[in-house]
Amino acid sequence: MEGSIALPRAPAPATAEQAGDAAFYARREADGALTLHAMVEGIHCGGCVAKIERTLAAHPAVISARVNLSTRRLAMRWHGAAELATALVAKVNALGFKAVPYDPARLALADRAAETALLRAMAVAGFAAANVMLMSVAIWAGRVEGMEAATRDMLHWFSAMIALPALIYAVRPFVHSAWRALKRGGVNMDVPIAVGVALTAGMSLFETLNGAEHAYFDSAVSLVFFLLLGRYLDLRARGQARSAAERLLALNARSVTVVDQSGSTSTIAAERVAPGSIVLVAPGERIGVDGVVAEGRSDIDTSLITGESVPAPVKPGDAVYAGAVNLGAPLRVTARAAGENTLLAEIVRLMEAAEQRKSRYIALADRVSRLYAPIVHLMALLTFGGWWLVMGAPWQSSLVNAIAVLIVTCPCALGLAVPAVQVIATGRLMRRGILLKSGTALERLATVDTVVFDKTGTLTLGKPALVDAAAIAPEALRLAAGMARNSAHPLARALAQAAEVPATEGVREMPGAGLSLSTPDGEIRLGSRAWCGVAEDEREGAMELWLKRPSMVSVRFAFADAPRPDAAAVVTSLESRGYAVKLISGDRKPAVATVAAALGIEDWAARVSPAEKTAFLNGLAQQGHNVLMVGDGLNDAPALAAAHVSASPTSAGDISQTAADAVFQGARLAAVLELLGTATVARRLVRQNIGAAIVYNMVAVPIAVLGLLTPFLAAIAMSGSSLAVVGNALRLARRRVAWM
Amino acid sequence: MDVIAYLIPIAIFLGAVGLAAFFWSLRNGQYDDLDGAAERILFDDD
Numbered sequence: 001m002e003g004s005i006a007l008p009r010a011p012a013p014a015t016a017e018q019a020g021d022a023a024f025y026a027r028r029e030a031d032g033a034l035t036l037h038a039m040v041e042g043i044h045c046g047g048c049v050a051k052i053e054r055t056l057a058a059h060p061a062v063i064s065a066r067v068n069l070s071t072r073r074l075a076m077r078w079h080g081a082a083e084l085a086t087a088l089v090a091k092v093n094a095l096g097f098k099a100v101p102y103d104p105a106r107l108a109l110a111d112r113a114a115e116t117a118l119l120r121a122m123a124v125a126g127f128a129a130a131n132v133m134l135m136s137v138a139i140w141a142g143r144v145e146g147m148e149a150a151t152r153d154m155l156h157w158f159s160a161m162i163a164l165p166a167l168i169y170a171v172r173p174f175v176h177s178a179w180r181a182l183k184r185g186g187v188n189m190d191v192p193i194a195v196g197v198a199l200t201a202g203m204s205l206f207e208t209l210n211g212a213e214h215a216y217f218d219s220a221v222s223l224v225f226f227l228l229l230g231r232y233l234d235l236r237a238r239g240q241a242r243s244a245a246e247r248l249l250a251l252n253a254r255s256v257t258v259v260d261q262s263g264s265t266s267t268i269a270a271e272r273v274a275p276g277s278i279v280l281v282a283p284g285e286r287i288g289v290d291g292v293v294a295e296g297r298s299d300i301d302t303s304l305i306t307g308e309s310v311p312a313p314v315k316p317g318d319a320v321y322a323g324a325v326n327l328g329a330p331l332r333v334t335a336r337a338a339g340e341n342t343l344l345a346e347i348v349r350l351m352e353a354a355e356q357r358k359s360r361y362i363a364l365a366d367r368v369s370r371l372y373a374p375i376v377h378l379m380a381l382l383t384f385g386g387w388w389l390v391m392g393a394p395w396q397s398s399l400v401n402a403i404a405v406l407i408v409t410c411p412c413a414l415g416l417a418v419p420a421v422q423v424i425a426t427g428r429l430m431r432r433g434i435l436l437k438s439g440t441a442l443e444r445l446a447t448v449d450t451v452v453f454d455k456t457g458t459l460t461l462g463k464p465a466l467v468d469a470a471a472i473a474p475e476a477l478r479l480a481a482g483m484a485r486n487s488a489h490p491l492a493r494a495l496a497q498a499a500e501v502p503a504t505e506g507v508r509e510m511p512g513a514g515l516s517l518s519t520p521d522g523e524i525r526l527g528s529r530a531w532c533g534v535a536e537d538e539r540e541g542a543m544e545l546w547l548k549r550p551s552m553v554s555v556r557f558a559f560a561d562a563p564r565p566d567a568a569a570v571v572t573s574l575e576s577r578g579y580a581v582k583l584i585s586g587d588r589k590p591a592v593a594t595v596a597a598a599l600g601i602e603d604w605a606a607r608v609s610p611a612e613k614t615a616f617l618n619g620l621a622q623q624g625h626n627v628l629m630v631g632d633g634l635n636d637a638p639a640l641a642a643a644h645v646s647a648s649p650t651s652a653g654d655i656s657q658t659a660a661d662a663v664f665q666g667a668r669l670a671a672v673l674e675l676l677g678t679a680t681v682a683r684r685l686v687r688q689n690i691g692a693a694i695v696y697n698m699v700a701v702p703i704a705v706l707g708l709l710t711p712f713l714a715a716i717a718m719s720g721s722s723l724a725v726v727g728n729a730l731r732l733a734r735r736r737v738a739w740m
Numbered sequence: 741m742d743v744i745a746y747l748i749p750i751a752i753f754l755g756a757v758g759l760a761a762f763f764w765s766l767r768n769g770q771y772d773d774l775d776g777a778a779e780r781i782l783f784d785d786d
């Protein structure tokens with residue numbers, strides 16, 4: 001009789017589900033040692049690093065274990081069997097962390113390589129800028145003190161020898177990007193940069209060859225250095241999003257256990273499972289394929305897919321979807337679809353499609369540069385034409401003046417204006433446990449006027465808790481809690497937490513129904529309404545457990561998903577600042593209504609499917625609203641991607657975190673206020689910075705057009721404007737957001 | 741003034757040595773975990 005198997009206590013889902021795959025990711029190296037890479041959640045400080053490293057190093061087989069605090073990654077090496085990986089990962093999880101093994105070969109290393117390349121270019125440009133500037137100071141001093149022409153020419157030659165190779169090396173990132181833009185028939189900020197640097201270097205070399213008075217090597221090199229700095233900061237800000245996005249890959253790479261005809265099991269990657277195969281799903285494991293239950297009865301947690309907070313019972317013949325977690329007994333599932341064809345993959349596709357629509361948002365800096373490049377080039381052309389044709393100057397000196405315009409307008413401050421603010425805003429949010437993933441998220445956040453929340457796991461903690469524990473007879477509560485301690489079912493766990501009693505011996509679990517305990521007086525049952533033989537009433541479908549004792553009235557335990565502690569305050573605060581607050585959930589109507597009433601949200605909807613959520617958001621967008629969507633379930637992922645901007649708690653599903661623009665840690669919802677506040681201040685600073693850059697150009701350009709720009713003036717003006725812009729951005733790091 | 745013909749190359753050479761040292765440290769992974777490096781100094785045992 002399959003329904004009455006006495007179950008061992010199921011381990012916590014997170015631990016078993018992740019640790020089960022660990023051996024799959026272990027790689028044997030040439031020297032026979034095994035390596036495993038894992039992303040570790042929950043690392044906050046050096047203490048966590050030390051704890052993990054010491055615990056692992058204490059294991060006799062482990063050669064080395066090293067945690068990278070910046071990227072929250074663990075790399076370990078050990079001798080012996082690959083299966084040891086499971087035990088080692090479980091050790092880390094037992095410390096209270098969550099280690100997710102991954103295959104480093106699958107991760108996008110391109111960004112990392114780009115970051116290193118930029119750093120190298122920056123080092124070369126910085127080295128050249130310092131040395132050329134040193135000689136420029138000598139030349140400027142020489143102009144005042146009366147330096148001989150021969151000495152000046154020699155210093156120019158030395159400058160050229162340092163600057164030209166350095167420029168050729170360091171300007172490549174800009175040239176590549178400008179070339180790509182030109183090939184597409186467009187113009188970006190890098191086109192004037194590449195043209196300006198090339199012309200400046202070329203003209204300076206020409207002047208040096210002719211023994212002329214001015215050479216602008218210092219301007220060209222320091223310009224490239226400052227721009228690389230801006231570019232590097234920009235990449236770093238976006239790079240912090242990378243680790244979050246990479247979790248999606250880890251999820252996709254999940255392995256499943258397949259049983260073949262002879263009954264032997266093998267572990268293979270989920271996407272390689274053929275339809276019709278029998279897949280074994282252990283308790284606590286995430287189901288890797290879409291399919292039909294062939295054998296076994298259990299409860300599955302589908303909250304990732306449907307947002308439903310009550311686990312659903314399944315029996316042979318029921319359909320299950322990839323992404324659901326098996327909570328009860330072992331299941332055998334006949335695979336219908338795997339990998340690309342699962343519902344999970346379908347949701348990912350829906351999300352990607354929405355994301356592509358969103359990527360049409362054009363960052364402020366890009367909009368400015370679209371105007372900027374043509375204006376600057378036209379101005380240089382007019383300068384050349386004006387001097388040569390109108391004023392009758394020789395073409396050489398006309399060209400010098402035109403190039404001076406290009407040098408002085410090179411978007412140095414503009415290139416730093418936005419990234420500097422973004423990096424500081426990102427860093428500020430990160431210190432408060434909020435990870436900003438998208439480069440333009442800050443700009444989009446600043447325009448938000450409507451905030452849409454999901455319920456389960458977002459406004460609420462996503463964990464059921466016993467309601468009205470005081471109203472329940474203490475002996476019934478203690479009995480039920482003792483029995484409940486034997487089950488991994490979320491409601492049973494919540495019940496067990498309500499009373500401090502040891503686990504009762506001899507309890508048997510009927511997956512999908514409840515628990516049973518035989519006593520001399522008769523059977524005691526704890527479980528669903530049907531299991532305890534209670535008649536249906538209007539409360540049907542709510543989160544509840546019943547306790548049935550021989551010849552006694554059955555006791556009902558009701559559960560509710562408690563709102564986050566500060567949810568009501570955050571909703572009030574948002575409304576008082578003029579944001580429209582809405583609640584949409586895939587959960588049942590009574591559950592949503594309760595939360596909406598408790599938090600004072602008037603505009604809410606229940607039983608909303610993922611596609612309807614997306615449609616709802618698109619509708620709001622068509623009415624001209626900019627929506628911030630806050631959600632956590634996989635069912636929210638398409639909506640998160642479709643919204644103007646989105647945020648997820650770190651307790652959210654991997655895909656939701658990938659879809660969201662921002663991810664926040666902890667139980668507090670106030671992160672939403674912090675996000676909106678920081679974005680508003682950041683927008684103000686960006687506008688100030690762009691304004692400052694425009695004012696600078698309005699002063700500097702006439703000087704260059706009139707042919708009065710000396711290398712000395714150019715160096716002062718360019719460095720000065722860059723420093724002013726960075727200094728202004730730094731104000732964000734220190735200041736408090738006014739309305740927090 | 742002839743002396744600067746020697747001094748400048750020497751200065752540039754020294755700067756280049758510093759640049760090479762930076763490249764070495766970059767390749768050696770010294771910048772992979774800046775947050776961790778700041779904390780590791782406080783560990784007792786290693």
